[in-house]
Amino acid sequence: MFAQVGPSMKTYIETRALPPSRPSREAYEAALARRDQLKATVRDWYSQHNILMLAHPVIMGLPPKMSDRSETEVGGQKCRDRAQHRLGVCASMSSLVLPAGETPSGLPVGLEFDALSGQDRELLSVGLSLEATLGRANRPPLLG
Known part of the structure; x- marks a missing residue:
């Protein structure tokens, strides 16, 4: 690998x-x-x-383009914008990300839901309900 x-x-x-x-x-x-x-x-x-689950933005700010090499400060340490630490991952939680719209330039914005480990069915049930309401995401523009 x-x-x-x-x-x-x-x-x-x-x-x-x-x-x-x-x-x-x-x-x-x-x-x-x-x-x-x-x-x-x-x-x-x-x-x-x-609390059954929390909803929050996937990243705190507009999504960076993959070609951007910008850094941000998290917990007093510099890291790449797309390498931000996430509580759900660090705490072994069940997490789900749904599309929640786009930036003015057409980049996708995600909404993350975190539930305790073992709450997968409840999380997926909420995700399916919201997906039916929000609709599917548009394909992001080709970057180039």
Whole structure:
């Protein structure tokens, strides 16, 4: 699989996941422990506030063109706009993204729904209902 990924992904993997840059076993286990704590915190927060799912924009701002190399600051660290961290992914949540319109230049805008792990059926039910109401997305313009 590694041979089939693009050059930027190869560089990312080589500099972060392969020897000699690969995290130590202790760092890996500490990251898993932080993820478990995040999952427990999110689960408790959803329960405390009686939340079934949250809806929010996929990214905070207009979607960047894939050709853009701009950076943004997230948590005090610079990262590429399309590499923003997402709570649903980090907390192993069930997530669904639906098209929610377009920017004035015709780029698609998405609306993300996050539910606790195991709530897939409820999430998909809401997604099907909203898709029937919102309609299907238009194909984005070819960038070029």
